[in-house]
Each structure stands twice: as structure tokens, then as C-alpha cells.
Amino acid sequence: MAKRLGPLQYGIIVLTAxxxxxxxxxxxxxxxxxxxxxxxxxxxxxxxxxxALYFIPSLSExxxxxxxxxxxxxxxxxxxxxxxxxPDVWNTLGIxxxxxxxxxxxxLLIESRQSGTA
Numbered sequence: 304m305a306k307r308l309g310p311l312q313y314g315i316i317v318l319t320a321x322x323x324x325x326x327x328x329x330x331x332x333x334x335x336x337x338x339x340x341x342x343x344x345x346x347x348x349x350x351x352x353x354x355a356l357y358f359i360p361s362l363s364e365x366x367x368x369x370x371x372x373x374x375x376x377x378x379x380x381x382x383x384x385x386x387x388x389x390p391d392v393w394n395t396l397g398i399x400x401x402x403x404x405x406x407x408x409x410x411l412l413i414e415s416r417q418s419g420t421a
Contacts, residue, residue: 311414312357318407319373322380323349325400338387348376367418374411377404 308316323346330342352373355362362369381404385392392398 308357311410311417315407315410315414316353316357318403318410319349319353322377322400322403322407323353325396325403326380329396345380349373352376367415370411370415374408374415377408377411380404381408 326342326349327346330339330344330346333339333342352369356366356369356373381401384397384401388394388397
């Protein structure tokens with residue numbers, strides 16, 4: 304059975320979709336550059352982890368691991384933005400996406416604590 308979704312889960316879904324779409328559009332706009340493909344793959348990774356977290360009932364026993372993978376994936380994406388863009392990190396779209404990712408991590412940690420897996 305799929306996890307019952309509440310406001311916290313909907314927030315996680317929306318934020319994950321926002322960052323996935325931002326990376327997808329950046330990727331498409333950067334093709335055929337290598338970074339274009341990296342952005343697109345990053346987008347796919349977000350969607351795969353989100354679907355695995357909430358929408359594949361057979362993975363419900365693995366939800367804790369999937370949640371932590373999504374936290375780690377988001378954190379790595381967050382950090383790599385600064386690594387690849389330093390010192391020119393004040394791109395408006397980039398900063399908006401980093402805020403989205405930071406709030407996503409916070410919501411995932413809250414969900415983890417609420418489910419007793421923190």
C-alpha cells in the first residue's frame with residue numbers, strides 16, 4: 304500500500320518537483336555541453352528517488368533508506384553548486400534552487416524524525 308500523504312509529504316513532493324524541473328530546464332538549455340547532461344541526470348535522480356519514496360508500495364519497507372538517499376542526493380547537489388560556481392555563486396536561479404533544496408532537506412529531516420528514523 305502506498306504511504307498516506309499529508310501536508311509534509313506534499314511539501315516534499317512539490318519542492319522535489321521544483322528542483323527537478325529547474326535542473327531539467329537548465330540541462331536542456333545547456334545541451335550539448337556535458338553540464339547539460341549532468342543537469343538532466345540530476346533531474347532524473349530526483350524524480351526516481353521521489354517516486355521510490357512515496358509511490359512504489361513494494362518499496363515501503365525501504366522508505367527510511369530512500370529518504371536518507373534523497374537527503375544525501377540533495378546535499379551533494381547543494382554543495383556541488385558552490386564547488387562548480389565559485390566564486391560566482393550569486394546567480395538568482397541558482398540561489399532560488401539552493402533555498403528550495405535546503406528547505407527540502409529540512410522537511411525530509413522532519414519527516415524522518417516524525418517517523419522515528421532520525
